Amino acid sequence: MAVRxxxxxxxxxxxxxxxxxxxxxxPVCGKVFLVSGHMHDGKRECPSCxxxxxxxxxxxxxxxxxRIEWPNSN
Numbered sequence: 001m002a003v004r005x006x007x008x009x010x011x012x013x014x015x016x017x018x019x020x021x022x023x024x025x026x027p028v029c030g031k032v033f034l035v036s037g038h039m040h041d042g043k044r045e046c047p048s049c050x051x052x053x054x055x056x057x058x059x060x061x062x063x064x065x066x067r068i069e070w071p072n073s074n
Contacts, residue, residue: 002027006066017056022066024054035066 004027006017014025020037031048037056046052051070058064 001069002072003067003069008060008064008066017060017066019061020056020059020064022054022056024052024068026052027068027070028052037064 006012006015006022008017011017014032016023020042022035023032024035025032026046026049028051029046029049031046033044033047033054035042035044035054035056037058040056042056044054046054052068053070054066054068056064056066060066
């Protein structure tokens with residue numbers, strides 16, 4: 001699995017993280033989707049291709065983490 005973790009101090013143009021919510025751009029299909037620590041229990045598959053999964057653990061200001069995982073293209 002390939003993994004990209006959101007840096008809480010320097011988000012890329014295609015990601016965002018606020019509280020326990022993170023927005024990711026799927027590396028497989030390009031769909032932008034939201035993952036909520038509350039609404040999605042911190043885990044959500046890409047709603048378009050279902051090949052990547054975004055995770056949010058705790059909040060951005062609470063030493064939490066946010067990452068997206070997807071299959072390697074080997």
